[in-house]
Amino acid sequence: MQAFYGVGIVLLSGLALAFAAGIIIGEATDRWYFGGALVGALLITYSFIILLLRKMGVIGPRKAER
Amino acid sequence: MSTVTADSSRYGRFMTGLLRITLRLDTFIHTLYPTDFNPLYYTGGLSNLFLFILVLSGIFLFFYYEASLAAAFESVRYISDEVPYGGIIRGVHRYAADGFIVAILLHLFRNWFTDRHLFSRDNPWISGMFLLLFGGLIGFTGYQLVWDERAQVLTTMFLAMLRSIPLAGDGLAKIFMGGVGIGEGTLVRILFLHIVPASTLYVMLWWHYLRLRHPKVWPPGVWVLLVVGLVFLLAGVIPATSGQPATPAARPTSFPMDVFFMVPFWLLNWLSPGAVVVLGVLLFVGGLAVPYFSRRETAPQMGVRHAGVAQVIDGNCTGCELCYFDCPYNAIVMVPSPGPGLSKAAANRTLLAVILESRCVECGICIGACPFEALELPKFMERDVRIEIAQAVQA
Numbered sequence: 001m002q003a004f005y006g007v008g009i010v011l012l013s014g015l016a017l018a019f020a021a022g023i024i025i026g027e028a029t030d031r032w033y034f035g036g037a038l039v040g041a042l043l044i045t046y047s048f049i050i051l052l053l054r055k056m057g058v059i060g061p062r063k064a065e066r
Numbered sequence: 067m068s069t070v071t072a073d074s075s076r077y078g079r080f081m082t083g084l085l086r087i088t089l090r091l092d093t094f095i096h097t098l099y100p101t102d103f104n105p106l107y108y109t110g111g112l113s114n115l116f117l118f119i120l121v122l123s124g125i126f127l128f129f130y131y132e133a134s135l136a137a138a139f140e141s142v143r144y145i146s147d148e149v150p151y152g153g154i155i156r157g158v159h160r161y162a163a164d165g166f167i168v169a170i171l172l173h174l175f176r177n178w179f180t181d182r183h184l185f186s187r188d189n190p191w192i193s194g195m196f197l198l199l200f201g202g203l204i205g206f207t208g209y210q211l212v213w214d215e216r217a218q219v220l221t222t223m224f225l226a227m228l229r230s231i232p233l234a235g236d237g238l239a240k241i242f243m244g245g246v247g248i249g250e251g252t253l254v255r256i257l258f259l260h261i262v263p264a265s266t267l268y269v270m271l272w273w274h275y276l277r278l279r280h281p282k283v284w285p286p287g288v289w290v291l292l293v294v295g296l297v298f299l300l301a302g303v304i305p306a307t308s309g310q311p312a313t314p315a316a317r318p319t320s321f322p323m324d325v326f327f328m329v330p331f332w333l334l335n336w337l338s339p340g341a342v343v344v345l346g347v348l349l350f351v352g353g354l355a356v357p358y359f360s361r362r363e364t365a366p367q368m369g370v371r372h373a374g375v376a377q378v379i380d381g382n383c384t385g386c387e388l389c390y391f392d393c394p395y396n397a398i399v400m401v402p403s404p405g406p407g408l409s410k411a412a413a414n415r416t417l418l419a420v421i422l423e424s425r426c427v428e429c430g431i432c433i434g435a436c437p438f439e440a441l442e443l444p445k446f447m448e449r450d451v452r453i454e455i456a457q458a459v460q461a
Contacts, residue, residue: 051288
């Protein structure tokens, strides 16, 4: 399962990189709705990366909750 | 004082059913998310997050908005089409408003179904009803500010509702319009009714948290990212749009519906304005009365054990204050210890925990907080937990 989460994080990181590139393209071409939507997509991707990191046990729970 | 009548009526059984469904939903969510990421534990925090997004995006929009009949529609168009990322921020404001209402309703239903509106928790319930009312008013006035055909129809309908109020109706309508008819002062008033109630929401939040020691005011980072991301994504993919500009000669008969803010106006298809006002007042007053007229089953009727008010085991208490800080209901106070405890850890204590029985809701949080086994729910002892676990393992 850890490997599955690891692969997921790598794929999501790649996706996040693509979204970041899209934001730059949107900004360069004044396509504000495109760029804004990709900001949202990027943040959502980050949230799933954090979720997978949490499921892997890399982050959280807080020490007191262990 | 809050009262709860315990009976096994059909309503009581229905509420128990809703409680069980809510808890099963939690169990299902825990298969997807770790327990500390369960969004249903943070519906209040999510509402706060949406409100924070609304305030920030609202400040941005306020810089460009012009509150006059002639310029309002054009200023909104300018924000959407000319200001860099203005359309995105407008969309963020629009979708965060919907999210705010959804989060509040989830918060309301969850706390209702899990009995978290009873006894000492009636204060958050009452203040929450006012937060919902003000949230609805703010959202509705937000639609008016665009001043398109929809805003014009909404304003006409709202004035009809105001005028249906006996005695004060005409006066209220005049105050709302800033004269005998819709004029230059009207949009300034609507902008005032949009911003000032929004600011008072934070005062109401203070009221909302008054009796809670550790309110979860903010969701975990994973949900902050997801929610902010979602409103930006929606704002980019489905931009917020205006209809045709409002004109005095236009008599539009239909407009796009928003289920979160326009239900009262939708009801005008079948009911008179006065009936809609009466219905709204009845719903609000009924909502305020919910904590005082709840009919719940007793623990034996529900087939669960009654835990009883928490008790301190004097000899074990070390005065560490962990339970005091963890109790969400201020039901534990620390007093100077009259003497040393019996256990080694409690030998040098200076404080002793005392339970305020009128505030204890028997949640058991203090039991988990205490590392010294100095607290117990007298009708639900550790041995009972062990027996139940053993039975569950055998089953």
